[in-house]
Amino acid sequence: MFDNKNEFLKDSTEVIDVKSKPIKKKKSFINVLIYGIIFSMVGGFALGAGYNFSENYLTGYADSNKASINGGDAEIIDSSLAKKVNYINAESPITDIVEEVGTSIVAITSKVKVRDWYNNQYLQEGEGSGVIFEVNDEGVMIVTNEHVINGAAEVIVTLHDNKQVSASIVGIDSETDLAVLKIDKKDIPEEIADEIVAAKLGDSDKLKVGETAIAIGNPMGYNNTVTVGVISALNRELRLPDKKLELVQTDAAINPGNSGGALVNSRGEVIGINTVKIADTKVEGIGFAIPINSAKPIINELVNSGSVSRPYLGILGKDIDEDISELYELPIGIYIADVVENSAADKAGIRKGDVIIEFEGQKMLTMEQLSQIIKDKNVGDSVTMNIIRNGNEKLEIKAALQQK
Template identity: 45%
Template structure:
């Protein structure tokens, strides 16, 4: 059964006393929030991140989210993409289109969105809440966290105020703003934080996400998830779309996003993360490859980067990884999850099965050259 959305009580004007009490409480809350605002510095690229050091207060019942929507709405944009593909079309090349959302993070046009929104796009167009359209430049992408940064040539834009996702609690009220279905830009939906630190596998990447019951639809990806104070606390990136399942939306915690943004702007990719230098493939009993071969279930090395960490350690194509850093693994997501806990230069023991024999190798993790 779906969780019920937060109930917004109607204002009761039958009692002047109640009205006065409510006003006093709200005045106190506003004063408390104002006193807690803190400003963080700017980086060399001019992207200033204003972060509210406010603990989310789940005891606050919001009657009307119009003020919050008015504050946050202008910082959320619509994104449309065009991709040119060759494929096997009789007519040669063809153009496919896509749509998503993004959040403005600087007054001069830097925008954060999902990697999967702009992936393989030949053209990216941004439409602001005021209706202005711009062609966007791709600045950087990171498929592992599903984060990308694009930029438009504009000034005096309304940027989002970053919150602190580490202060969130289950039951906190949230507001999602995005472009559902790719044609309903500026749509506002409300809900609560249903769970924290959900381990979800998306495109073979294990991610730690916020779960919400705010309505999330295709096109919302890359949009903002805001708290009841109007602070950006997540970037929407996934919805559970199984038959009969509703009320399961997910967002990347904003604290994770801020760790990635600076590197993407400076380098175009995340270079501080260690890599094995391999491509992995999962073989399971449900996969067609498994049924048509004699390969056991597990995670296999299908490609090795020449001169990379795996190559130098003596790993080979078709090796099945049995354990990584002392932990048994059977999927690529498990390998990547363990890898994230390490740093460049770490030595990691890896056990592989090669032609029926287990072989132990030591891998020195290298910097990503992505």
Template identity: 40%
Template sequence: MEDYNQNNINQYSQNPDNNNNRDSYEYNKPEYSFWAEKVSGPPVYDYVQYQHNPRPEQVSKKKNRIGRIFAFLFKAAVFGIIAGVAFVGVSYLYYRLNPDAFANNESYILGSTDDESFSENKLKVGNTKHGSVKNIPESSVMKVAEETMPSIVSITSISTSRDIWFGVEYPREGSGSGIIVGKDEKELLIATNNHVVDGTDKITVTFIDDSQAEAVIKGTDSMADLAVITVNLEDIEQSTIDAIKIAKLGNSDNIKVGEMAIAIGNAMGYGQSLTVGYVSAKDRKIDISDNGRYTTMVLLQTDAAINPGNSGGALLNINGEVIGINTVKFADYKVEGMGYAIPISRAIPIINDLMSREVLKPEEQGFLGVGPQDVTEEISEMFGIPIGVYISTVVEGSAADKAGLKVGDVIQYINDTEITSGIQLRELISSIRAGTDIEVVYMRHVNGEYKRQTVTVTLGSREDNQ
């Protein structure tokens, strides 16, 4: 707790009558508490002067009882006479003022219902009709949960860890979530976070009906923290295929701060759960640490609870559309309700690219033949180099060498995919089969300035350059 008295010692004016107690009061100001409200100072006693009040003489109980009975009867009789006179008087005045009322057999209180045509305009008294209560069987959030949970999966991963002291390897289990984003004739495609499946030996997917199937990684993008895994349709029961759905992807660019947000995922590895909050902010730049390496990501912020295991799950709007992929939570005991998700509009192009990748053996993977160095925003501002991947070395006789790429060039795009790190470049090239032509957009320093250039490169294989 902060000490609020530290900077406010002289905020009270001096009182010459209390000079002896001033210093003690200034350094021991009272704090509000329940006990302070109950006990404040020495006890004060109130003294009341005693007066002798003589008791009245007692009257016979029998005499008082008879008097009260006669008084009650007299009051009742008077009330009845007054009420009768008032009723007769009001009736007399009504018929004097409305001579036709007696002929129409009309009552001045409710009116007559003998004549139907006349009584339609009169006040009628009858039984109330049976009403109907409209029951709402489900709320909007319940409807979203019912429609979208079949498109969310739980992911369990097994990876191998090594003991730092004894070097013993042991299996380690992790949990995450995924979103079903596509299906073709052979496989089911699931989007998740890269950190959920990175370095795993085995991936198991649990569907809405609790059935399980093994999955393999189809493509990853570590910089975007996105991955696509696939499940062979032959490994899925027909009842499960009928139960699952493909998620509806929305547009995160159109959402507004304050809109309701619904997070669904495998929180703490216990299975699917749902939390509700709001979109707290858009386009938040967050520096995320991954094994000592910091990456800047532009994310959606929400106060919907995002816990371990929610990573890779869906952040939805009230229409049941995916607006983000849950990825990280700000973990600090001072902070509550700051979760982040990858905007789906930014993720869709990357997911589409990952979905189209082949699962290749090492000898089938493409090889470019460059030594990459990341050019971040800070480095770009400091040295005036365009953001991208700086080529520090070129392997002689490699695909890059044959295409004319040189040391000092900065690669920015591969087949319309923006390249921002060497890891991303390596993952992308490894996902393309050797012998495939790719389009490389790069910046070259010419006559004191960087100019944009494009070249077509035919990828080789790593075996060709060993």
């Protein structure tokens, strides 16, 4: 086929040595190169797939996240959590919340007329806080605690940038410890008028124990003081000398002067109006706020009518339990310690010393029970009660409930 051996070697890629024992076939350079390329492609794909799988598995949401760099700051946008988190030069979100809500919290100074031992009259100052809940063409509306401005002859509000203005009392409700104040638009300094904004009101029915709670107020005269804690409990019943309240409990520090300020959630929404703390050397971190959902209807009614319409019988009563009944030989029921002049009870003929044993068909055991029945009535409703007078005389009396 070939003229000589040299011609064979020139045109072939292989040399066969017929003299060697086993005949071995050597791979040419081209074959080796092809195999190498194929192996690299397969290996590269496997390594790449493994890398991608690891990355996706470890992050859990790599497909939904995008990264961007703006002004030297790396930002990760997590669409699954609807959050934008700045991981470089990041600050606590609480600072943002305080910046946003801070201008809506005001300091309140109430001046009450009092007399000294020599009958000299002077003004005594009290301090508290308030929350701006509405800004309109007429002025600024503020909610605070009733006990902050109770009996005040003059109310001074300290706004943003320490600007002080006079405020008028729109309405008060001692039963819920809420009051509404108003600053007329003409009294607001022009230089800060655009900076005054209403706070966002949240939904206290959605609160959960353990979530962040931020108290903002003016304790001891220190304006815009911020304390942070959690929601410690919900629907706490607190009995005060003249009222019973259902409150939100928090361990965020609430001190004198915080009353009327805001309890804020992690979204910057007001979820409570700070009202009271337990003052005891043995107690630490137990403060309370009026749930904002309980406050909203009271605020609206105070704005619209200046007071909250509540039915009222007009008695001061004491419970007679079995022990007292046996000791004083009185029927079990409610002993009338006093009757308010010109009240519904007074007009119906109820007297001091009478004992209410039945009210609207229910046997009476406590003043709380009686108050709850009246609370569910309307002003003007007629109620029927059975009483014992002089220890043995049983009477049925009807009374038309008046407005408290």
